[in-house]
Amino acid sequence: MKHLIWLPVLLCMAATPAQLSAQQKFKERQKAREAKFAQYEKQGGNFSLGVRSTLSTFDHGQWRNPGIGMGGQFRIQPVDRINTEWYADVIWHNINNKALRYDYHIGWSVMYYLLHPKGFTRLFTPYIEAGHCFDLTRVKINGEGNKPIQRWSSAVQMGGGTHINLTPKFDLTLKCQYMLHLGNEVHTHENEDGSIYIETHKNAGWEGHLLFTLSASYKLFKLWKPKK
């Protein structure tokens, strides 16, 4: 029975050469990959500036009251396959021609490029992204003397899209993301007689909207020189 104590040690010793070989293979694969993309300029340190237009097609669980928005963004790219986007925008919804809702967002996203961007010489660079934002919602019923009701909340968003690289420095980007507002809720309800009122709920749960965004960005300069 005593010799069983040595069993884990023996197993470890047997596994070590296999582990070493796997590590070596991984390193070799990584080197080969790096050599393959070495001809392209490293993208780390890129600073891009751009503008955006947004379409909100889906609001709080229903296909209703589509909203249109506009804003701007800048991007700071840490490495070839990862980029970060920092944005501010405003989206407005006409609620059955009886009220208006404004959503102001300020937030950030991390983007992961599914394909190596190859110095953005590809026409399409698809990516997935996730991020966070702070938002202010204001809802106002149409007419004189009606005060807007507003709430601050936080939101998370995730989605995907693609850059359309018209030049290596300039891209149009089309993306789709779902944004979940976490926190207090404010929305309108319509009475049977057609009149409308605003309802607020404290920490009522999750609500969100599906956003389609078209943006244009230009890589203005490099914030730092990437390692070769």
Next chain:
Amino acid sequence: MKKIIVILCCVLCVENTFSQPIVKERKGNFRSHGNIAGGYLFQQKRAAAYITGDGDIFIDNHVALTGNLWFSVPLGKKYETGIKANHQFFGGVNYHILKQGRWDPYFGLTPGIGLVSAGYKIGEEIRRTKISPVPLASATIGCNYYIGSIFNFYMKLQGVTGQLLKDVPQAVPLHELKMTAGLGWNFKIPKMPNSKWM
């Protein structure tokens, strides 16, 4: 007559100073125009008039940073309700399809802000809202034709969308197609020492 000769000499001097025309290389050029312009408001089914001006700075042979202003001009007292003032300014990026040559077609994304006021009826009384800011989404297409190193003909169409809500009983849509065409001007921006951009 002397004045005309002086002006002509000045123009020729400027031509010589900026000897590399926009036709050969777009990057580092500035293009601008000022003009009167028209628009069509889709929801209201009516025309609009503006005094407009814009400016493009080419930071690349294909890309220009752009900004434009539209100052609305009232078209008589025919419309007592609806949009009374609709001044707008936009900023964004234009992509110029051809990197050299006299023809210069382009498209761009140009969000902006409107300063809008509207008239509305309460009973028999007609009231007017204060001028208030409205966010606007907008896209542009256009074409320039450079006739020299200073002047160009241009044509531009700009689609705009937005909504005003400020005391009005119903939201006032600002969906509009603006158009302008005429004579613009352009020049090469003198190169800054150690400039990375130009």
